[in-house]
Amino acid sequence: MSLGKFIVSRTFLINLSIAIVLVVVIVFGILKGLNRYTHHGEAYPVPNLTGLTIEEATTSAALNHVKIEIIDSVYNKKYEPGTVVDQQPIANSMVKENRLIFITINSIEPEKVVLPKLTDISFRQAQVLVENCGLLLGTISYQPSEYNDLVLDVKLDSVSIQAGENVIKGSTIELVVGRSKGNIKTPLPNLTGFTLDEATVILNDARLNQGVLIYDNSMKTKQDSLNAQVWKQLPNPKFVPSVDLGSSVDIWLTVDTAKINEAYEK
Incomplete structure (x- = not known):
């Protein structure tokens, strides 16, 4: 090979190597930039905003790297006026930074x-x-x-x-x-495992009334009382299969799954 051809060949290989290195660097830089821009693999848990005021919800959202937007208002007597009654996505969902959390607030005027x-x-x-x-x-x-x-x-x-x-x-x-x-008799429904709202509907359909409500010591928050399920009732349908129309049924509620499972087995 002549000296001239050798020099040309070597120059070509050097330029090709430089071009390959540049392409690799550029691609790596683009991917790195995209990762930073999209926070690839980085997500934050959605805070529980239910029951908070707008100010409290805004602060909680900011601390958890998300934002809130009010999309609706309803009236629910279980919540204080002006507080959050619903949110989407739900609490503990994993979302990207600055994701909008859509909230529904309780109306001040019913x-x-x-x-x-x-x-x-x-x-x-x-x-x-x-x-x-x-x-x-x-x-x-x-x-x-x-x-x-x-x-x-x-x-x-x-x-x-x-x-x-x-x-x-x-x-x-x-x-x-x-x-x-x-006196007209009606079958006594078994309320075990139902929430209070569900049990109330079942009692209404059976023409019966909700009696005394008893919450056990597993209740720690307002959300617990909303999620609580029936683990005991009096009269007990296993011993009293039917009662007079309009009778009252006392209800015991818990969030202790062990109690509920034990009630199913009895």
């Missing part, structure tokens, strides 16, 4: 609904109307009447109310229902 006509219709019809307009069905009482199963009176806090009145949404309505016969 929303009101117009009470529909609930008297002179069957209990089942009244039950559907109560639920459809955002009210809750509470105590069901019975009194003698020639019209069996007909709603005779509607009460709020033990005071009779009339159709057309404005009632706070979420209020608990009491119904007085006619009964033309003597």
Whole structure:
């Protein structure tokens, strides 16, 4: 090989090597920059904002490298006005830095609904109307009447109310229902493992009332009371399979899974 060809060949190899090194450096730099820009592999847990004020939620979000945005407001008497009642994503989800957490806050002014006509219709019809307009069905009482199963009176806090009145949404309505016969029996449902809200619906469907509520010492936070499940009830359906319509059922609640599992096994 001549000296000239050798020099040209060597120069080409040197330039090729330099080009390869430059490409590798550039690609590495781009990937490194993307990792930094997207925080590759870096995620933060979503804090539990439920029950916090907007100021507290904002501070908690900032400390956890996320942001909040209010998307809705509702009225829930279980929470203080102006506090967070719901969030998406849920608490303890892993998200990227600066991810928006969408929150729903409790209205300061309760929303009101117009009470529909609930008297002179069957209990089942009244039950559907109560639920459809955002009210809750509470105590069901019975009194003698020639019209069996007909709603005779509607009460709020033990005071009779009339159709057309404005009632706070979420209020608990009491119904007085006619009964033309003597004591009528209804099967006693087993409430084990259900939350309080679920148990209340089951009792309403069975024409029974919620009696005394007893929370055990496993309750540490407000969220515990919302998540608590029934582990004991009186009367017990295993020993008392049916009770009179309108009877009350006492309920014991816990978040202790061992108690609930033991109740299932009994």
